[in-house]
Amino acid sequence: MKFADKIVVITGAAAGIGKETVKAFAKEGANVVLVDLHEETLQLTAEDLQLTEGKYLIVQADVSKEEQVERYVQLTQEKFGRIDVFFNNAGVEGVVQPITEYPSETLDLVVDVNIKGVFYGLKHVLRVMREQKSGSVINMSSIAGLKGSPNVSAYIASKHAVVGLTKATAIEAATYGVRVNAVNPSPVNTRMMRSLEAGFSPEHADVVKENLTKTIPLGRYGESDDVANAVLYLASEQANFITGVIFPIDGGLSAQ
Structure with missing residues (x-):
């Protein structure tokens, strides 16, 4: 999909879907920037994936802190000079509790990571892409951003918020040639x-x-590579007329 030497930033990169997407982009020859909460885990991920020296950067960051988001963007620019693809993936699930019992501190965590983290990523990465007049952003939402489900109200609300952020920023970013989409996996x-x-x-x-x-x-x-494959497609030139799309990867769940 022509990612050789492209610069790809992935948050939540140390495990799960994030790690699988790092692997997929690296296989296509991209330079990858791995962002996650713990540097040791990031180091282990880079070693496990046998990433090529000089073609990756690891940055420890809490995406809920704007100054740390700004820092991973700055470090990416310092090392690679640009950002071609941003997979805005980091997220937390919270707890399973009815809304009447939902802990306030867990609500704060879910909002901080799943909404503010995505918002700050968009804010600072889109500044770079605006100057370049090119780039592709893929936000991680969920089937939970399209449907309701009991006892995970904070998570549901946060993933609906990502859908709204995607639509709003897709319209803004289109004015300078940047595409913004979201992926919405089922379990x-x-x-x-x-x-x-x-x-x-x-x-x-x-x-x-x-x-x-x-x-x-x-x-x-689904498997992590099901999502990674969709992210690569949305990031690629093959999707160069696709923006503002909310893309279920759900085995038909949302069709019901």
């Missing part, structure tokens, strides 16, 4: 889903997974 086999399954039923998480799987027409959870 994916990652640590986050294991956490949510256990949150719904600590003693019967496997039953929760089985029941969730039955709701998906294609009959399985």
Whole structure:
């Protein structure tokens, strides 16, 4: 998809979908910037993926802190000079509780990471892309940004917010030739889903997974590479007339 020597920034890069997307872009020859909360985990990710020296950068950052977002953007520019693709992926699931019992401190965390983190990433990366008059942004939303579900109200609200941010910034960024889209996966086999399954039923998480799987027409959870492949497509020149799109990767779940 012609990513050789492109500069790709990925938040939440140390595990799950983020790590798989790093792997996919690196395989295509891109320079990758891995952003996550813990530097040691990032180092282990880079080693595990056998990333090529000189073609990657790791930056420890808490995406809920604007100054740390600004820093990962600045460090990327200092090393590589530009940003061609931004996968605005970092997120947290919160807890499984009815809204009447939802802890305020967990609500703050979900809002800070899933909304403010995405907002700050857009704010500072789009400044770079505006000057370049080129670039592609892919925000991580969720099927939870399209549908309701009980007992995960903070997560649902945050992922609906990402849909709104995507639509608003796609219109703004189109004026300077930059595309902004969102991906909306259904359940994916990652640590986050294991956490949510256990949150719904600590003693019967496997039953929760089985029941969730039955709701998906294609009959399985997604895998991280299902999402990574869609991100690469949206980032590529093959999608150069696609912006403001909310892209379900859900085995047909949202079609019901």
